[in-house]
Every structure is written in structure tokens, then in C-alpha cells.
Amino acid sequence: MPMGRMFYPRNFQVSEDFINAFHREYDRLIGEGSNPKTLFERLSKAMHFHVKEKRKYNALPVEGKRPDPHWLKKKKKPSIVKKARQQRSQFKQGQIPSEEEKEEQNNWN
Secondary structure (H helix, E strand, O other): OOOOOOOOOOOOOOOHHHHHHHHHHHHHHHHOOOOHHHHHHHHHHHHHHHHOOOOOOOOOOOOOOOOOOHHHOOOOOOHHHHHHHHHHHHHHHOOOOOHHHHHHHHHHO
């Protein structure tokens, strides 16, 4: 099965300790006679099980606070959008806008 180009995931960093531990374990399993062609798939399948396990260590100290991912950030809405939504809800409720509100709406256009 030919493989295409592979790139390291963006904004993803693993510690050097993890990489060294992975290499150590990979070499140990090959030394014990595991098939190198299927070992990676078997390791990744095993990791799926261990992700859900209860942790047996205390939380490690964080070196620096990482920024929140973009999907957790709330986008600020401009005041024009807020006012337009308020007016729309008032129209749905049957309220008639005042003259000042009508002038403001004409100024937006």
C-alpha cells in the first residue's frame, strides 16, 4: 500500500520524554519479536484503550499557559448587529419602533 506525503500535525507538540519513551517501548517490542509492519497499528489501537483509563499520576506542572483554541473563543458582535436583532425581535412581538429608532435605522443604510 503506497503512502502519500505525511506532514506533522500543526500546532501539536509532544514532549521529548514522550518521544523517548515511545522509541524505547517500540524498540523493546521489536526486540521481543513483534512484527515491525503491524506494530504501529497495534500500538495505536492499544492507545485508544488507555486514553479512557483513570490516570495514575498527579497532574504535571504546565510550563506556560497555552492560548484557548479558536473554537472556544466567543466572537464579539458589533453593536449594529445587536441593535438589528433587537429590532427584529420587537417587530415579531408586535411592537412599533419609535421615530428615533426609525432614524437610527435609516442612518445605518
